[in-house]
Amino acid sequence: MKTSNGVNKQKIFSLKIGGYAGQGVKAAGLMFAKVATRSGFNIYDYIEYPSLIRGGHNVIQICVSSETVTAPSQKTDLLIAFNQDTVNKHASELLPGAGLMFDEADKLDISKVNKKVEIYRVPFAELTRESGGKKLMGNTVAIGATIALLGGDLEILKNLITDEFKNKGAGVVAADHKAAESGYNYVKENFSKNVKKNLALQKNAPAKMIVTGNEAVALGAIAAGLEFAAIYPMSPITNILHTLAAYQEKFGYIYKQPEDEISAINMAIGASFAGARSMTATSGGGFCLMTEGFGLAGMTETPVVIINGMRGGPATGLPTWSEQGDLRFALHAHQGDFPRIVLAAGDAKEAFDLTMQAFNLADKYQTPVALLIDKNICENDQSFPFFDISSYRIDRGKFITKKQDAYQRYAPTKDGISVRTVPGSGNHFIANSDEHDLIGYSTEEISDRNVQMEKRMLKLKTCAGQDMPAPIIFGPAKADLTIVSWGSNKGSILEAIKNYKNVNFLHLTWLSPFPTEVVKKILSRAKKVIDIEANYSAQLRGLIKEQTGLEIKDTLLKYDGRPFSPEEIREKIDILTKVRNRTKIRNRT
Amino acid sequence: MPTLADLSTPCSPNWCPGCGDFAIWAALKNAMVRQGWDNTNSVLVAGIGCHGHIINFIKLTSFEGLHGRAIPVATGIKLANHRLNVFVSTGDGDCLAEGGNHFVHACRRNHDLTILIHDNAIYGLTTGQTSPTSPHGFHSKSTPAGNIDEPISPVTLAIASGATFVARGYASDIPKLTELIIQANDHQGLSVVDILQPCVTFNKDYTHEFFQKNTYYLGNNYDRTNREAAFKKSLEWDAQKIALGIFYESNKPSYESQLPQLAEKPLIENPLARIEMNDLFKHFS
Known part of the structure; x- marks a missing residue:
């Protein structure tokens, strides 16, 4: 073309x-x-x-x-x-x-x-x-x-x-x-x-696997040492549970089908409290039901990985179509403040890598980690060379299973992270959904409240400093147009910008904590910026403004459930870079 | 083996004087001392309500979850480490209103949990509203003209849902309640003990006097293996006809005993080590 x-x-x-x-x-x-x-x-x-x-x-x-x-x-x-x-x-x-x-x-x-x-x-x-x-x-x-x-x-x-x-x-x-x-x-x-030659054998090509994002998440969880998963069926993430259920005996973890998503997240929290690497997965509607458990994990400092495979909302919405409308929801779900790590994958390989990382982050920061993927990632297949996990190390963070004298589960520390233990270890502690003191006893004292709230929220700052990578920029360092996007749009944007030498692409995978300084630096120096997302209200644009103070004027948005095609992204690029295209130009914004 | 002194905490109980929770607390601690349940082998999960405060008054590692959600948390704990004795303290509102769905499904799955329902037929912590076990016609702040809803029987519901050990106790008979808690925990599978307790502040119908007058213990002639008879017995709630004791018991395998992954040792005792993935990746090529 x-x-x-x-x-x-x-x-x-x-x-x-x-x-x-x-x-x-x-x-x-x-x-x-x-x-x-x-x-x-x-x-x-x-x-x-x-x-x-x-x-x-x-x-x-x-x-x-x-x-x-x-x-x-x-x-x-x-x-x-x-x-x-x-x-x-x-x-x-x-x-x-x-x-x-x-x-x-x-x-x-x-x-x-x-x-x-x-x-x-x-x-x-x-x-x-x-x-x-x-x-x-x-x-x-x-x-x-x-x-x-x-x-x-x-x-x-x-x-x-x-x-x-x-x-x-x-x-x-x-x-x-x-x-x-x-x-x-x-x-x-x-x-x-x-007869054509499109499928003529390619010599010396490396062995490849074909996976959907759902399969990649399940494989990532297994590779990360998953021990317990409770997942209620829901489009478009059901194949995560199908894949996990099929291999549970071989790898020794448990997949449990719960009675609803409320139970799913509470079972995962219970298993994690007892020491098991635990996860759940759902779509937006199920995540609504998980909202109270999301904050419970934050309050009790219990690690849990939550996958949200986004489809068109609200309500039952577009059950079998894609959307990126849950970004704000994941960032704000639940009353009050607690440290939440929110990541978003751009394709199945990123879903695999981020799932593995999510388990380490959840354990290290003793808090819930939500990974957003959209339906296009969940259910579309892509081929990849076999995933390489040689650099992955399982990190359980500050975690003891033996009895320790004068143990205090919620003792304040410089990084906000206290030493976690499990029931049965001989250590007494209470994981308490009420505000609590160093042991976990319920408290409403001002000093206890302040110490614990500040300790919990400090973990997010520690995480930003120790684990959050700089976002990826694809394409030339200097460009006439910078595309900002997240999620499955990555594939179509990469396909589209192959045609241009003057367009680059900022792909965001960390939403909380947010890479404020780097994004601010990149966008404030960019000649022209466009935000591309699959939701009505340009939720990422809003987040960027909130975090950096920068307002992105141009957007390419859709909420019809269909993926962006490289062709429609090229049309928009051509308009913004003021080059007349011979083909008909349609402004889809 | 813990002593009663080992189980005490710096927190003093904040229940109203005369509350049935004191007696349930005492019975649970007695059972712990007798059976050697402590922080090396047991865990307590509570919901939200007056009952939930119990976690502050027993030095046993606990999880106080959200209103209605104690059972799924306990289920997750049991699946992760089935060697632990897992106790659930829950209330009639907590377990049967907000958490009704979880209760039904936990019963049918027969997880090896011991569920203690602190059943005072009232919402106490929110200062006196009708609960799922409040009688028809009951006057409360939420039903000033009398309760139109019919009450649910936790014992009937548990039997119908597939629980394999279903009992009813009366809070203030501490020796008998201690015995019931021990029997419930000894049972392999899901055990429910519906514990009748007065709320001295807000429930003027179900008083100490009411329970002492109207309850009796099932005798030695009662056949606790007959599910239909147990179901029928559980429906009786008339003057001097409220039965206490074990209504139903059967020896079905527990959920945990049917999982091959748990045949050798608890889930959390498997070492988390690098997993060879390439054979699995080949399934996708």
Whole structure:
């Protein structure tokens, strides 16, 4: 794609698969994604679905490139349509030369599709029947056909099928192999002239894993030595609990499904009080219920990690769509003041790293750590080289399990952190939700209150000094435009600014404590600044003003649940850098 | 083994003179001395209400949680370290109003907890409002014209919800209550002791005299293994027909005993060491 400011040399191939919920669209997409990474490519996939289990319209987009790919794309190079909705909603994304694949037996109306789009009629259902497979194997036929069309390796697909289905029995594997072959052969026989090279094997590419942010959080927790998790199911974080539940016996931790989110956070607090590394996870609505427990952890100085996977709010909102509307909520939830550490990940790898770090921070500062991720991170897949945890050290902070003479749980210290212990150690103490003295006995004395409040809040200052890193700046040090953002926008912004030499990007992952001095320095020196976020009220912009006194005038905001695309960010960059773009300019602010 | 003196703290009880909490406090301390429950093997979790102040008056490591939330905190503690005796002190408002959901689910999961309900059928700390166990027609600051709500029986609810040890005690019979607390803790699984106690300041219906006149202990002929009969018995609340003692007991496996992760040792005794992740990462490739 060309823009006036530069040329994007990266080639990204975008496959989109659409169908009814229950047709296995996501599974088919993930199968294709794994063939791509096993062939040496990088992928990013993006899934859209409504909040129901059967019917409705499901679509997955897989972007494939030999370089890192971090965002969805507005264009589609090949569209696989399992239903009419897919044609109606997505055919406009097909540029001349792109392809549309479907089964003629589905009698889809393609009269409105651009005539320069290549049409591939592949009889998914008939080939599935001939393979002796069940109806869902139509997906495997389609993926076999796609691999053939893109010049991919059928053996890689067959090996993947063996890996994924071997515990379902040899019969299932054989039928699936046959389905994949039949789709593959059909394209080779009928569309040999159209075969491309997008999936031609990349040599010497490193081994990659494909994870969603949810899986990355679960893996990060396991790597950090998780001992207890209580999580009530809620979109979009449910796959955190699925992943944790699956591996609990192998790694020895406990995942417990509680009766509600109130119980979830209180169980996690109880387990942590008893000495276990503990976490919970939820979305905004569940975090509402956790609000009282959030402050309880702060008051009793009990470590706990809370993951908030944000979706569109308020109330039930947009259950299966993304938003970054909980920033202010996480910063202010609960009555009164207590030290809260609030972090936000920009992609699955950051979610993994920050989850591991959150456990150390919670233990070290004996306070709740909230990690915000948005639905786009929770549920979209991205490929990464295997995560490296060699530099991670489990740090439990000031923590004793043996009896200590004259022990005082809440003794004031220079850094605000007292020595923590556990019940059963022989040390007497009280974790008290009432204001308390050095032992934990309830008190309403002025001096006790002041000492304890100041001790607790001092921990945040200590944390800012000892653990908070400077935020990351992507792009050139000097730029005509500085983008400020957080969360999953990172991927689309990075994709967008590849085209520009004069645009940089300040990505914030620490929200409390806040890197005030560095942000102030960067933004006060910037020529022009734009704040990009997925919420109505520009919550990060407000936070920056509150912390630095600097007001950012330009914003690119959305709250429709959809991710930012690199294309719409480029349009905005072009407007602000006053360069006329040949394509139509739309101001979306 | 602790002595009574070992259990004393610098704090003096702030309950009203004559409050049933004094007797529950005494019974719990007696049980601790008799059984050797101390800071090496036991923990107390309390909710919010007059009962919750107990954490200041017993030198036992405690967690005073939020109103209604003592049970989930206790559940987390038990899962993290199942060797601890985990006691929950909760009130009728704390346990059955704000915390009703947690109570029902803890019962059905059969966690090995000992739940002591300080049941005075009134909100005392907020100066006298109707609670979930206040009788129909009860006059209080929140029901000046008489309570329209029907009361809930904690014993009935516990049996229906799946608790495997359900008893009712009377606060001022300290020797018998001590015995009940010990039996409840000995039981493997979820134990509930609904402890009838007067609120001398705000509840003029359920007085010491009322309980002394209208309660009796279940005799040796009572079959505490019959769940249906126990359920029926728990519904009786008439003049001189309020039963005390163990209503129901069964030997179902506790939640903790069914977790393979806890088969060898408590969760917190596993060393936190570097975990080899690459095999797990391969599942995602």
